[in-house]
Amino acid sequence: MPASPEELPAASEFGGIVPVAGVAALAHDYHGFILDQWGVLHDGTRPYAGAAECLQRLRAAGRRIVVLSNSGKRESDNLRLMARMGFDTALIDRFIAGGEHARGALQARADPFHSALGRRCYAFTRGGDRSLLEGIGLELVDRIAEADFMAVIGNDSPRRLVGDYETELQAGIARRLPMICANPDIARLTPDGITEAQGVLARRYEALGGEVFYHGKPYPAIYGSCLEALACAPDKVIAIGDSIEHDVLGAARVGIRSALIPGGVHAPELGIAWGELPTSEAWRAFAVHAAATPDYLLAAFNW
Known part of the structure; x- marks a missing residue:
């Protein structure tokens, strides 16, 4: 109480x-x-x-x-999660997510950064889920060598921590690829405690000299x-x-x-x-x- x-x-x-x-x-x-x-x-x-x-x-x-x-997921996915936990989502005037904000920017391409990105995207995901980036005219590639840019929409912590992504991040640096990050959080609460969130990948990429555009708080x-x-x-x-x-x-x-x-x-x-x-x-x-x-x-x- x-x-x-x-x-x-x-x-x-x-x-x-x-x-x-x-x-x-x-x-x-x-x-x-x-x-x-x-x-x-x-x-x-x-x-x-x-x-x-x-x-x-x-x-x-x-x-x-x-x-x-x-959250690096769609707003509709987040509302379903809240509803499953017993929240009355009709009480909310609007749900706004970093992932949806990133998706919208990639669709609109209304600013110089996003308009210059190209269409071939290598995505860092959680469990291989690339649904945030589907249906908006992107070619989702499996190799960084084929990408025009990289998108951080998830990570597999605690199974993989930031150091486990170093090879991919260095490959992006070698090709001078820009990156977007759909979730700037560096720590994530779980029922088992606190673990790394996907923002740590973007911060590491910046520390290596990469260019990152963050969507969210x-x-x-x-x-x-x-x-x-x-x-x-x-x-x-x-x-x-x-x-x-x-x-x-x-x-x-x-x-x-x-x-x-x-x-x-x-x-x-x-x-x-x-x-x-x-x-x-x-x-x-x-x-x-x-x-x-x-x-x-x-x-x-x-x-």
């Missing part, structure tokens, strides 16, 4: 960041909510306790809701669709997520407030479990190296 206001630590203990007992406290001041998926609503397999009810109560309060995910382009769907002023919008580098930094870049659930991908660094708030000492040590600062701390997505 959420802590009562009397049990919450003071904002002064967290450098002015306000700990809140539940989403109800945020719904009083904000009319539009941008919600992360993994680490906020569910762990990829099961919904977090109270999350489905909180979504219902937030909607009943008249608030608009966008789920913004760095924290890059501002994807937030335009969120704000359009929410149809309210940016100062009445708040993003809730579990990643400083993606949810909090992305919100800061477009001038909206954010609430961090610290027991997600940052739980090991903060020494906590999901649903807990860190000690002020642990937070201060963590915050020294953080890419951005949230406005609120929220133990869990509960009302």
Whole structure:
């Protein structure tokens, strides 16, 4: 259960960041909510306790809701996943995914980067699933030597970690191939813990000197669709997520407030479990190296 206001630590203990007992406290001041998926609503397999009810109560309060995910899959696939876990997806005004954003950019080719890519694509996938890139006029090739560009739409962690992809990445560098990344996340929550996400491949490619275009958080382009769907002023919008580098930094870049659930991908660094708030000492040590600062701390997505 959420802590009562009397049990919450003071904002002064967290450098002015306000700990809140539940989403109800945020719904009083904000009319539009941008919600992360993994680490906020569910762990990829099961919904977090109270999350489905909180979504219902937030909607009943008249608030608009966008789920913004760095998932490299289609938005329809993500909605089906949420429905299987028991979420009422009709409560969501819009689901926006990094994968769908990448697919749209490859179809439209409206900017210089994507218009120059060519049509032959080598894809890094999870389990061989290339469906995100099908039906949009691409030739999906099996050899980097045949590709015009590379697309990171998945990875096979923990079976294959970033070092296991070095041969493919070096082959792309040798041919100076551009890359798109449909999910900038570097860590992924699973029921068994945290493992690498596909963004680590793109970061490694950049470190080798490759050119990468990222689709998703924290890059501002994807937030335009969120704000359009929410149809309210940016100062009445708040993003809730579990990643400083993606949810909090992305919100800061477009001038909206954010609430961090610290027991997600940052739980090991903060020494906590999901649903807990860190000690002020642990937070201060963590915050020294953080890419951005949230406005609120929220133990869990509960009302």
